[in-house]
Amino acid sequence: MFESLQEGLSGALKTLRGKGKLSEANMREGLGLVQTALLEADVSYPVVKDFVGKVTEKALGEKVLSSLDPSQQVVGIVHQELVDLMGPVDHSLHLKPSTTVLMLCGLQGSGKTTTCGKLGRLLKERERKPLLVAADLQRPAAIEQLHVIGEQLGIDVFSEPGAKDPVAVCQAAVKHAKKIGCDVVVLDTAGRLHIDEELMEQLRQIDRKVEPEQVYLVVDGMTGQDAVNSAKAFNEALELDGVILTKLDGDARGGAVLSVKHVTGVPIKFIGTGEHLDALQEFHPERMAQRILGMGDILTLVEQAQQKFDQDEMAKQEERLRKGEFTLDDYRNMLGQTKKLGPINKIMSMLPGMGNMQEMLDGVDAEGGMKRMGGIIDSMTPEERRLPSKIDQSRRRRIATGAGVEPHEVNELVKQFEPMAAIMKQMAGKGMRDRFKMMQDLQKGLSNPNAKLQKAKVGTGKRLSSAERAKLRKQREKEARRRKRDARRGG
């Protein structure tokens, strides 16, 4: 998500590298670039001005002048400012033990109905009993959409077919929830323009008559400068309690998050990172700021890995690696584990320094590729997986047919696997730090798109003296002469 902002900022800060001390003069260019980067990331103009002003002020302080590495200092300040702008954190939905009402509002097409489903799923996971309320009577088939989502999730959905008044629907829904024992009510209101007085008044009506405990604004992460206007209007009408930012799985620079936070002052609760109903994450300003600055989002990755990786399986693999074994079977397992983490691009974006890598992967169908690779390995016999060198032409053809790919793809996989296995074996004995360095080396190799992975040099097991080599050569020559002679006599 934020890659572009990230790239812009790291480009901007690069110009500061190697400057002895920070002064207004040598910072001007860098900060100008920071400003452009933020503007191109759709952060609203006043917010950008404010931001750059604060950073300049802090950077020009005494502490910085005595600093040895000014670029780091500026990164630190920019980072801290970003965190300050986006924080503080409050992920709580403030649920009461009794019936709690949450209300979602926003512009048309910001993703309210999908988010409603995602929240329902989250609540169910937390062992609450949610009721989703189809209060969008405006858009054709909005009610059906919520019903389908509710069905997929096994969550109750309340709607009144033919109803005209959303306020009445919401009131009836709360009553219904109490009756059937649902303890959280999520109101999915119709999308509306913040300048549509009539519809904004309707929202106020719902707010007054249903008294939701929490009101969340759903904002499209791709919104531009206008984010300030709409967020402000909704906040004035309703006193928002939080913001949910959607569609952040694309390449949107997401500057709207800074703008919305700035004008509403309410916490960003969640971010939507995909169309599937489990793609809702808690918002972390620290992580987001790190991501923006290209420091990577290791925490989220570790958290996800812990959730999704099979710990036992990991331990087993680690053990095998330590013994220096890494076969196609292990590779297959690794692919499976990685897949659980989510799309490759998403993972890459969380790793420090991998922002560029992601751009390279752009246009490569990483998931499809992984699926095909898994299929190829699945079509091999256990023996072939252990000793891929056994795979000859006829085996290759059989595997390709089994996996539904072209024979050359089997070849490519095996070729890819060899250097990888060597690296994995080398990694086994090393600590996290060395592994990390190796990953970066690997990445450096990869940044040349034409280069294949270097085949690591591996010992042949014996070292010959020059005399022995000469003897071997003589033997080979003698053998060649003999073959030639035989061939002449035979012919």
Next chain:
Amino acid sequence: MGFFNKIKQGLKKTSQLLNTDVRDLFKAEGRLIDEDFLEELTAILIKTDMGVAPAKAIVDEVGTKFRARVMQMEDVLATIKAKLKELMAQPEEPIRFAAQGPTVIMVAGVNGAGKTTSIAKLAHLFKSQGKQVVLGAGDTFRAAAVEQLTIWAERLGADMVKGDQGSDPASVAHRAVARAIETGAEVCIVDTAGRLQTQQNLMQQLTKIHRVIGKQIPEAPHEVLLVLDATTGQNGISQAKHFTDAVNCSGIVLAKLDGTAKGGVVVAIRQQVGLPVKYVGVGEKPEDLTLFVPDEFVDALFADLIAPAAA
């Protein structure tokens, strides 16, 4: 209602906002064009989402022309408008209809941009021109998207072809085109599911739909329209690029221009991708769609400002 009035109505809030901003920069006796002025002007232009580069181009133009002089608002405004018109220059481009047989229009865009509503508006437009319309409900992914289009088709009296949720959208597109050929309909509009331009596999699916349509009628789809939400910021450029790469878009439908968002990103898109805007959506009703005329668009943006100033 003509384009000018419609768009003016749609942009009313927008231009009010922009105009008060610009007017604030001037006093009755004119204003000195200095760095402060240019800075303020930049801020106003950036707020339209036109992007840093076009805003800079306009500010530079104003700077070179008037720097260090005391100017009246009308003169500066005329320069801004002229430059903006130059940046947006494009021929007036309505839908190009096929010489014979149905004209196939494919509609694509990110999630929630307003594709289905825009299709309803387009269908209404063609119906009002006395044309038969077939709609293809190609959004087989999102829950109830087909129902949404069905309701529109019923309201507008258009023919519709649909598949089950989760079925192959390319097959729906194929059948929609086949139906149009069979019934002799003049226009076939194919809806597609919303997708983010970075979702590689979904973009490939879009390319496939495009290809399948082309198999029935060689030059189809005759138009590929990208629906762009006017509130979208600089990401609109990426959307235009990626969608054009995938399905060779022929134009943009700028939806939701009735809010305070100015849709200025189309200036940047015109510059970087070359994609023209064809239609503008200014409301939720089927008739709230109007042909895009760049010069009038720019004029409408500043219209309220000129009138009182002249009076």
